[in-house]
Amino acid sequence: MDLNNxxxxxxxxxxxxxxxxxxxLQQDSRRRIVHKIMExxxxxxxxxxxEGSRELERIAVRFEEKIYVAASSQxxxxxxxxxxxxxxxxxSQTAPPSNLKRHRVLP
Numbered sequence: 001m002d003l004n005n006x007x008x009x010x011x012x013x014x015x016x017x018x019x020x021x022x023x024x025l026q027q028d029s030r031r032r033i034v035h036k037i038m039e040x041x042x043x044x045x046x047x048x049x050x051e052g053s054r055e056l057e058r059i060a061v062r063f064e065e066k067i068y069v070a071a072s073s074q075x076x077x078x079x080x081x082x083x084x085x086x087x088x089x090x091x092s093q094t095a096p097p098s099n100l101k102r103h104r105v106l107p
Contacts, residue, residue, distance in 0.1 A: 021074040034060045
């Protein structure tokens with residue numbers, strides 16, 4: 001898991017403020033966030049065995065990296081990740097069980 005890539009947000013060189021929040025975010029913090037993302041993915045996506053677990057880790061790392069690069073601040077980074085995780089939790093709670101067939105009701 002390579003979380004050392006600290007690219008600036010799109011649009012050229014980062015301002016001192018934009019780069020500053022990334023330099024202050026510890027790698028251990030990013031690893032913990034990736035781990036939390038993986039926990040959420042495991043609850044909502046089917047996977048099997050070691051290969052499935054590695055694939056979920058790759059998904060979590062890519063997602064975290066995408067948000068890390070795009071975020072304008074640490075609070076923006078945490079907000080975007082939290083919102084996505086909350087959306088996954090909410091969708092799984094409101095989705096009907098997959099084994100129920102939907103019937104069309106005729107008037």
